Amino acid sequence: MRLPDLRAPDLWRTTAFRLTSLYGVVLVLGLAALLALIYAQTATLMSQRVDRAIEAGIADLRQADAEHLPARIQQDVAGDVRRMNYFGLFSADGVWITGNIDHWPAGVVADGPATDVAAERRYGGDLRVRAVRLPWGEQLLVGRDISQLAGVRAILLQAMLISGALILVLGLIAGTMLSLRPLHRLQALQDASQRITHGDLTARLPISPRRDEIDMLASTVNAMISEIERLVADAKSVGDTLAHDLRTPLTRLRALLYRVQEEVEPDDRHRAMIERAVTEVDILLSRFRALLRIAEIELQARRSGFQSVDLAALLRQAAELYEPLAEEGGVTLLLAEPLYDGLETTLEADPELLFEAVSNLIDNAIKFTPSGGIVSLALYPGPALVVVDNGSGIPESERELVLNRFHRGANATVVPGSGLGLAVVAAVARLHGFTLDLADAEPGLRATLRAGPKTA
Amino acid sequence: MTADEIVAELTAHGFEVERVADGREGLLLAATGGFDAITLDRMLPSMDGLAIITVLRGAGIETPVLMISALSDVDERVKGLRAGGDDYLTKPFASEEMSARLEVLLRRRGAPPDPVLRVGELEIDNARHEARHRGADLRLMPTEFKLLDYLARNPNQTLSRTMIFEAVWGYHYDPGTNLIDVHIARLRRKMEAAGARSLIETVRGAGYLFHATA
Numbered sequence: 001m002r003l004p005d006l007r008a009p010d011l012w013r014t015t016a017f018r019l020t021s022l023y024g025v026v027l028v029l030g031l032a033a034l035l036a037l038i039y040a041q042t043a044t045l046m047s048q049r050v051d052r053a054i055e056a057g058i059a060d061l062r063q064a065d066a067e068h069l070p071a072r073i074q075q076d077v078a079g080d081v082r083r084m085n086y087f088g089l090f091s092a093d094g095v096w097i098t099g100n101i102d103h104w105p106a107g108v109v110a111d112g113p114a115t116d117v118a119a120e121r122r123y124g125g126d127l128r129v130r131a132v133r134l135p136w137g138e139q140l141l142v143g144r145d146i147s148q149l150a151g152v153r154a155i156l157l158q159a160m161l162i163s164g165a166l167i168l169v170l171g172l173i174a175g176t177m178l179s180l181r182p183l184h185r186l187q188a189l190q191d192a193s194q195r196i197t198h199g200d201l202t203a204r205l206p207i208s209p210r211r212d213e214i215d216m217l218a219s220t221v222n223a224m225i226s227e228i229e230r231l232v233a234d235a236k237s238v239g240d241t242l243a244h245d246l247r248t249p250l251t252r253l254r255a256l257l258y259r260v261q262e263e264v265e266p267d268d269r270h271r272a273m274i275e276r277a278v279t280e281v282d283i284l285l286s287r288f289r290a291l292l293r294i295a296e297i298e299l300q301a302r303r304s305g306f307q308s309v310d311l312a313a314l315l316r317q318a319a320e321l322y323e324p325l326a327e328e329g330g331v332t333l334l335l336a337e338p339l340y341d342g343l344e345t346t347l348e349a350d351p352e353l354l355f356e357a358v359s360n361l362i363d364n365a366i367k368f369t370p371s372g373g374i375v376s377l378a379l380y381p382g383p384a385l386v387v388v389d390n391g392s393g394i395p396e397s398e399r400e401l402v403l404n405r406f407h408r409g410a411n412a413t414v415v416p417g418s419g420l421g422l423a424v425v426a427a428v429a430r431l432h433g434f435t436l437d438l439a440d441a442e443p444g445l446r447a448t449l450r451a452g453p454k455t456a
Numbered sequence: 457m458t459a460d461e462i463v464a465e466l467t468a469h470g471f472e473v474e475r476v477a478d479g480r481e482g483l484l485l486a487a488t489g490g491f492d493a494i495t496l497d498r499m500l501p502s503m504d505g506l507a508i509i510t511v512l513r514g515a516g517i518e519t520p521v522l523m524i525s526a527l528s529d530v531d532e533r534v535k536g537l538r539a540g541g542d543d544y545l546t547k548p549f550a551s552e553e554m555s556a557r558l559e560v561l562l563r564r565r566g567a568p569p570d571p572v573l574r575v576g577e578l579e580i581d582n583a584r585h586e587a588r589h590r591g592a593d594l595r596l597m598p599t600e601f602k603l604l605d606y607l608a609r610n611p612n613q614t615l616s617r618t619m620i621f622e623a624v625w626g627y628h629y630d631p632g633t634n635l636i637d638v639h640i641a642r643l644r645r646k647m648e649a650a651g652a653r654s655l656i657e658t659v660r661g662a663g664y665l666f667h668a669t670a
Contacts, residue, residue: 244526247548248547248548251548251549251550252548254550254661255550255551255552257661258550258552258661258662261660261661275660275661278660278661279661282661286630286632289630290630293629293630317625320597320599321599321625321631321635322635324638324639324641324642325634325635325638327638328634328638328641352627352628352629355627356627356629359631363632363635
C-alpha cells in the first residue's frame with residue numbers, strides 16, 4: 001500500500017522519530033533529577049540557616065528570667081518589622097501566655113527537633129518551629145518563616161516544567177524534520193516498487209547520491225529486479241519465438257493438407273481423415289494465435305490506440321455479433337435494457353482490444369452454457385460490464401488459473417477453442433488498468449470487467 | 457512465408473509477378489508503374505516498407521498495396537494502413553488468404569461502386585440497404601445485409617473468415633471459426649426462406665465462396 005499522506009502513525013514508526021523522542025524523554029528526566037538535587041541542596045542549606053537563627057533566638061531569650069521573659073517576647077515581636085520571627089510562651093500544661101504563636105502547633109514537641117509547620121491563616125507562610133522547656137517549667141516556642149523555601153521550590157518547579165515542555169516540543173519538531181526525509185524517500189521507494197509489482201519491470205528503485213544504508217539496500221533490490229526482468233524477457237521471448245516459429249511450418253502443413261483435400265476424390269476413404277487432420281491443425285494454430293495475441297497485447301505497453309469508447313454501443317455490437325451463435329447453441333443471450341439509464345458509459349480504451357475482450361467474455365459464457373441456459377449482459381456504474389451465465393462455472397480454485405495463458409479449465413477439454421479466451425481478456429484488462437473479476441453466479445460464472453483498479 | 461512462395465502462389469493464380477528483394481529498387485519499380493497490385497513487406501533492406509508506401513502515395517501512385525509483416529501489433533497495422541496501404545496481412549499466413557486478399561483489392565479498384573447489384577434474381581440495393589429477391593424484400597438485419605453485400609461484391613473467389621470478419625465487422629482479430637459460420641447460416645436460411653438459391657458455398661477449411669454465375 002502506498003502511503004496516502006504523512007500520518008502520525010507513519011511518523012511514529014520511523015527510527016529517527018523514535019530516537020529523537022526517546023532522547024527528549026531522557027533529557028527531561030535528567031533535567032528533573034538535576035533540579036530535584038538543586039532543590040534538595042538549597043532546602044538543606046536554608047533549613048540549616050533557619051535552624052541556626054532559631055537556636056540563636058532561643059539562646060537570646062533564655063538569658064531572660066521568668067519575670068521578664070513575656071516582656072522580652074512582646075518586644076521582639078514588636079521589633080520584627082519583616083515578620084520573619086515568631087514566638088510563643090506557653091505554660092507547663094500548654095496554655096498560651098504570650099507571643100504571636102497563640103496556638104500550640106501540631107507535631108511540635110518540647111525539647112524536640114525543629115519541625116516544619118504548615119502555614120495557618122494567621123501566619124504569613126510556613127513556619128519552622130522549635131520548642132524548649134524553660135527551667136521554671138514554662139515552654140518557649142521560637143519559629144521562623146520559611147516561605148522563602150517554598151518560593152525557591154516553586155521557581156525550580158516552574159523552571160523544570162517550562163524547560164521540559166520546551167525540550168519535548170523541540171524534540172518533536174526535530175524528530176518530525178528528521179523523519180520526513182526518510183519517509184519521503186520511502187514513499188519514492190514504494191511508488192517504484194508498486195510500478196514493478198504492476199508489471200513494469202523497467203522501473204527501478206530511486207538511489208540518492210548519499211549512498212547510505214537505504215541506497216545500498218535499494219541497489220541490491222535493483223540488481224535483483226534486473227535479473228528478474230532478464231529472466232522474464234527470456235521466458236517470454238522463448239515462448240513467443242516458439243509459438244511464432246512453430247506457426248510457420250504449421251501454416252505450411254495446413255496449406256499442404258488443404259491442397260491434398262482438394263485433390264482427393266469426394267468419395268475417397270481418406271478424405272474424412274484429411275479433414276480431421278486439417279481441423280486438428282486449425283486448433284493448434286488457433287492456440288498459437290491466442291498465445292501470440294496475448295504476447296502482443298502485453299508488449300503493447302503504449303496507449304497510442306486509446307480513445308473514447310462508448311461501452312454501451314460496443315456491448316450492443318458484441319451482443320449482435322454473438323446472438324446467432326447463442327441461438328445455435330440453444331442459449332438465450334439477454335441484454336439488460338435499458339443500458340444507459342443515466343450511466344456514464346464512455347471510457348478511454350483501445351476499441352479493438354476492448355471489443356475483443358468483451359467478445360471473448362461472451363464467447364466463453366456461451367460455450368460453457370448448456371442448451372436452454374441464459375447468458376445475460378449488463379452495464380453497471382464504473383462503468384463495469386458484467387457477463388453472467390448459468391453454465392458449469394469455474395471452481396474457485398481455478399479462477400485465478402484460467403486467467404493464465406497456459407491453463408484450461410478441467411471441464412474445458414470437451415469445448416472447442418483455444419482455451420485462452422479469458423487469458424486474452426485478462427491481458428487486455430491489464431493493459432488498460434481495468435479489473436477482471438470472476439465470481440460464482442450460483443450456478444455459472446459471473447465475469448465483471450470494470451474500468452479502474454481493483455477496489456476492496 | 458518466403459517471397460518465393462508468394463511468387464509461386466500468385467503465378468499459380470495466373471498473375472504475372474515481378475519481384476525485388478530491396479526496398480529502394482522496389483520503390484523504383486513501383487514508381488515506373490504498370491502494376492495492378494503490389495505486395496509489400498514491412499521489413500526490407502535499404503528502405504522500410506512503410507517509407508516506400510508513404511513515398512508512393514506522396515507521388516500520387518495509387519496502385520493497390522497489400523502490406524505483409526511479422527508485426528501483427530494493432531499499432532503496426534494502423535500505421536501501415538494510415539501510410540496508404542490498402543490491406544495488411546500478418547505472417548505467417550496461408551497463401552490462399554494472400555491471393556484472395558489481392559483479388560479483393562484488384563476488384564475494389566476496378567469496379568465503380570454500383571448502388572444496386574444484380575445477381576440473377578437477387579438485387580442488393582446499397583442505397584436503401586435492402587436485398588430483394590424477385591422484387592420481394594428479404595428483410596435482412598443491417599449486419600446480414602453487409603455480409604451479403606461483401607460476399608456478392610467479391611464473387612467467385614474464396615473469402616476467408618478473417619477477411620469476412622474484417623470487412624463486415626471492422627475488427628482485426630481471429631473471431632474463431634463458428635462465429636462467422638452461424639452468421640452465414642442465418643443469411644442462407646433467410647435467402648432460402650424467400651425462395652432464393654443460397655449462392656453461398658462453404659469451402660471446407662478455407663472460407664466461403666459466392667457464386668455470381670446464377
